Amino acid sequence: MLKLALLSLSPLLAASQSLTQALPLAALALLVPVLCTAALGPLRTRLPFNALILAALALGAASISAASLILQAHSFELNQALMPYLPLLLLPALSCAIEPLTCAQQWRTSLCFALVLVLTSSLREMLGQGSLLSNGQWLFGPSLSGWRLGSGWAFFGHPASAFILLASALILFRYFRQDRHP
Amino acid sequence: MKNTALIAALTLVLAALLTATHALLSPRIQHAQELASERRLLDLLPPGSYNNRPLQQPITLAAGGLLQNSHSAQAYLACLNGQPSAVLLPVTSAGYEGPIQLLVAISPEGRIIASKVLSERETKGLADFNATSRQHWLTQLNERTLEDDQRRWQLRSDGGQIDQIAGATRTSRAINQAQQRALEFFAKQRTQLLERQP
Numbered sequence: 001m002l003k004l005a006l007l008s009l010s011p012l013l014a015a016s017q018s019l020t021q022a023l024p025l026a027a028l029a030l031l032v033p034v035l036c037t038a039a040l041g042p043l044r045t046r047l048p049f050n051a052l053i054l055a056a057l058a059l060g061a062a063s064i065s066a067a068s069l070i071l072q073a074h075s076f077e078l079n080q081a082l083m084p085y086l087p088l089l090l091l092p093a094l095s096c097a098i099e100p101l102t103c104a105q106q107w108r109t110s111l112c113f114a115l116v117l118v119l120t121s122s123l124r125e126m127l128g129q130g131s132l133l134s135n136g137q138w139l140f141g142p143s144l145s146g147w148r149l150g151s152g153w154a155f156f157g158h159p160a161s162a163f164i165l166l167a168s169a170l171i172l173f174r175y176f177r178q179d180r181h182p
Numbered sequence: 183m184k185n186t187a188l189i190a191a192l193t194l195v196l197a198a199l200l201t202a203t204h205a206l207l208s209p210r211i212q213h214a215q216e217l218a219s220e221r222r223l224l225d226l227l228p229p230g231s232y233n234n235r236p237l238q239q240p241i242t243l244a245a246g247g248l249l250q251n252s253h254s255a256q257a258y259l260a261c262l263n264g265q266p267s268a269v270l271l272p273v274t275s276a277g278y279e280g281p282i283q284l285l286v287a288i289s290p291e292g293r294i295i296a297s298k299v300l301s302e303r304e305t306k307g308l309a310d311f312n313a314t315s316r317q318h319w320l321t322q323l324n325e326r327t328l329e330d331d332q333r334r335w336q337l338r339s340d341g342g343q344i345d346q347i348a349g350a351t352r353t354s355r356a357i358n359q360a361q362q363r364a365l366e367f368f369a370k371q372r373t374q375l376l377e378r379q380p
Contacts, residue, residue, distance in 0.1 A: 043188070051185045055192055062196035066203050073210035076218035 013162040015085045015121070017128065020135045020146070022121030024071065025082060025089075026114035030107075032063050032089050036096040037106040044100065052097045060093025078138040120165055128156030224260070224270070226287050226296040231267050232260035241375065248367040249273045250360075252281065259375065266290050266376045269368060272300070275360035278352045279303040286364040290376060293327045294361060296320075302353075309350035319347055323358065328365045335362060 015021050036059045043055055064086050071079040092113070096106065126132055130152035136144040155161055220237045236258035245254050255272040268287045275282050280303035287295040297320055299311040311317055322344065326334055336342020337358065339351055346354035368375065 043192075047185055047188060051189055054189055058189070058193050058196055062200055065200055069200075069203050069207050069211065073207040073214055076211075076214040077221075080218075 009166075010085075010088050010091075013159050013166075015082065016117060016124050016162050017121065017157060017159075018125045018135065019118070019121045019133050020078070020139055021081055022117050023139060024078065025085060026117045028064070028067050028086070028089055029092065029117065030110045030114045032060060032067070033092040033096055033110050034103060034106050035063055036060055036093045037101060037103050040096055041103075049097075053094065056094050056097035057090065060090045063093070064089050075138040077135070081138075116166070116169075120162055123165055124156050124161060126152070128152045128154065128161065223285070224258075226270075226285065226298045227260055227268055228295070230262075232262050234259075234261040236260045236270065243272070248363045248370070250275065250363070251283075257375065260287075268295055269375050271364045271367060273360045273364040273367075275356040275363075277302055277304050277356045278309060278350070279305060282353070282356055282360065284357065284360050284364070286361055288365065288368045290372075291327075292365060292369055292372070294324050294365065296324050297357075297361060297364075299357075304350065304353050309347060309353040316347055319345075319354075320357070323361055326361070326365075328362070328369060 015025050036056055039059050040052065040056060043052060047055060068079060068083070068086055071082065092110070101109065122132065125134065126149060130150040131146055131148045133144065133146040134148075136146040216237075220235065224232070224236065240256035240258055243249060243251070243255050243257050245251050249255070249271065251272055251274045257272065258270040259266055260268040260270065268289055271286050271288060273284050273286055275284070282302040282304070283300040284297050285300055286297040289295050298317075299320070302311060304310045307313075309316070311320075333342045335344075335358065337344050337346045337351065337354055339346055340355075344354070344358065
């Protein structure tokens with residue numbers, strides 16, 4: 001389960017270079033596992049574990065394919081940019097079959113993932129490209145092409161920078177959460 | 183057996199839903215694809231400089247001649263409110279490793295607006311046009327006309343004013359000459375090209 005959760009980080013790390021890419025991915029990361037959990041609910045008592053995995057794969061693949069079609073119709077460029085990462089959303093869908101969560105629990109988990117993705121991508125885009133919502137026209141039409149804030153550091157354009165940002169956030173989180181009393 | 187039937191039923195329902203979604207969205211996807219191709223090809227024109235759909239009415243040009251294209255190629259006329267604002271000409275030149283195909287946007291007055299490399303086989307990392315620096319190099323060739331002083335057309339290594347791409351003088355020269363030929367072709371065919379407006 002932990003391995004699956006870690007693998008689910010791949011789209012988060014790779015697609016977090018711009019907020020325009022991260023927003024639809026975050027929405028899908030929120031919707032796909034919740035839909036899978038809801039659809040697998042009635043099947044859970046009727047199917048053995050192995051068949052449940054197959055059902056989760058079929059549900060995940062179908063919802064990702066439908067999402068890809070909708071993205072293509074909305075913005076072809078956005079679909080091209082996200083195409084390598086969309087199939088990776090199968091991993092959270094698969095984890096729905098392995099770990100039985102209620103819809104509310106799945107919603108909270110997916111929301112955390114989506115929020116981290118949006119925050120990481122905003123930071124990476126601002127620090128790496130010195131812009132926010134660049135190529136925003138892919139999502140919001142020609143009226144919004146993003147904001148240029150200045151020049152950025154090329155390092156934050158690399159996926160490795162997402163590891164460093166996440167690790168820094170974890171260190172800060174643990175630092176403020178830990179019990180400092182002996 | 184019951185499990186297999188249940189999984190098969192689920193797969194059939196999902197396949198039917200996907201087929202219906204595809205059928206429903208197919209025309210919109212095709213339209214979005216066409217618009218994306220247009221934007222990719224026409225991104226060398228300044229935003230707001232045209233409001234027609236140039237790719238819908240291509241002008242077929244014969245192979246060879248001044249443009250030196252190996253096959254017949256398509257030129258495009260961009261118009262703003264019915265008035266021509268640019269002609270996009272495909273032109274080929276012999277690079278160091280193979281032919282370099284360019285698309286050159288020329289204003290109705292015969293000035294280079296911008297150009298982009300459509301295909302090339304130049305040395306990767308040295309003279310290919312995937313690098314931002316070499317794409318930027320192309321922009322210094324904009325705004326030139328055939329009437330300009332010859333030094334504005336020549337590379338520094340030939341006594342002119344243009345910095346060649348470091349280590350790729352032959353590629354630089356090929357692009358420079360291709361643009362010059364595109365302007366000459368435009369000057370000769372100006373009336374026919376601009377009259378093709380819708």
